Amino acid sequence: MSCTLCPRQCPIDRTAANGFCGCSSVPKIARAALHYDEEPCISGTRGSGTIFFSGCNLKCIFCQNIVLQDGTLGEPFSVERLADVMRKLQSMGAHNINLVTPTPHHDAIVSALKKAKQNGLTIPVLYNTNSYESVETIRSYEGLVDLYLPDLKYCDERIARRFSKATDYFPTAMNAIGEMIRQVGFMQLDENGIATRGVRIRHLVLPGCVFDTRAILDAIASRFGTDCPLSLMSQYTPIPSCTVPPLNRRLTQREYETALDYCLSLGFRDVLSQGLDSAESHYTPPFSDHVTL
Numbered sequence: 001m002s003c004t005l006c007p008r009q010c011p012i013d014r015t016a017a018n019g020f021c022g023c024s025s026v027p028k029i030a031r032a033a034l035h036y037d038e039e040p041c042i043s044g045t046r047g048s049g050t051i052f053f054s055g056c057n058l059k060c061i062f063c064q065n066i067v068l069q070d071g072t073l074g075e076p077f078s079v080e081r082l083a084d085v086m087r088k089l090q091s092m093g094a095h096n097i098n099l100v101t102p103t104p105h106h107d108a109i110v111s112a113l114k115k116a117k118q119n120g121l122t123i124p125v126l127y128n129t130n131s132y133e134s135v136e137t138i139r140s141y142e143g144l145v146d147l148y149l150p151d152l153k154y155c156d157e158r159i160a161r162r163f164s165k166a167t168d169y170f171p172t173a174m175n176a177i178g179e180m181i182r183q184v185g186f187m188q189l190d191e192n193g194i195a196t197r198g199v200r201i202r203h204l205v206l207p208g209c210v211f212d213t214r215a216i217l218d219a220i221a222s223r224f225g226t227d228c229p230l231s232l233m234s235q236y237t238p239i240p241s242c243t244v245p246p247l248n249r250r251l252t253q254r255e256y257e258t259a260l261d262y263c264l265s266l267g268f269r270d271v272l273s274q275g276l277d278s279a280e281s282h283y284t285p286p287f288s289d290h291v292t293l
């Protein structure tokens with residue numbers, strides 16, 4: 001028996017062993033809270049109802065949430081508890097339910113979303129992913145997920161192999177994002193500027209990798225068009241365990257401006273940009289083995 005939820009296709013039974021992502025068949029959650037550090041159209045004024053899942057199927061060597069990567073931190077959650085937490089976040093005023101690194105937890109999330117919606121969950125559901133996804137897994141969320149925030153991390157397969165052990169990252173992610181756009185279109189906002197439906201592609205500009213950012217932007221423009229909403233992020237912060245150049249330094253102002261200028265020169269109209277002061281470790285929230293909601 002294999003797990004086929006993501007492109008890793010681990011040859012294991014998740015009820016008996018953990019795969020590359022470190023996850024068993026029971027999801028662990030390391031934080032569930034209102035979160036104010038997403039894009040303004042996601043966090044709004046009342047916060048995004050964010051659920052941080054433990055474990056990851058990509059395991060980037062520079063990850064800000066590296067403590068969650070191996071899947072050990074966090075509290076095991078039943079489907080019922082997960083559905084309850086979604087409804088509690090809604091009652092606290094959340095603009096949306098924001099599922100962070102949800103990929104390995106597909107079955108529990110689908111069951112919990114159905115249960116929560118039957119019991120009154122009405123705010124948009126946001127799937128916040130590294131995009132190393134199979135098209136089939138994304139297709140199965142049709143009708144359950146309203147918003148997708150897919151990262152598009154690398155184009156060059158040597159970078160993808162070196163930073164995430166995923167040589168096939170780029171074509172895989174592009175196909176997954178294509179399915180997201182087919183389902184819900186490009187991101188739409190309500191009269192208050194809050195996202196209600198659709199896709200916005202995120203790209204974190206990495207130090208020393210502006211050439212790859214250009215290739216990614218070219219590919220998005222070519223495949224999805226320049227109406228595709230983007231978040232071009234500058235918040236890269238080196239973590240102590242990642243000493244590999246160029247990831248051991250921050251992005252420079254010049255690098256980010258070069259990337260942003262290129263993006264605008266291609267004709268992208270809906271681009272959220274950031275100041276370099278976004279590169280602060282306080283953007284990483286506290287995680288724990290006990291969820292207080």
Ligand code: SF4
Pocket residue numbers: 003004005006007008009010014018019020021022023056057103104
């Ligand atoms: S979700 Fe986890 S166990 Fe399943 S294929 Fe992906 S990495 Fe492997």
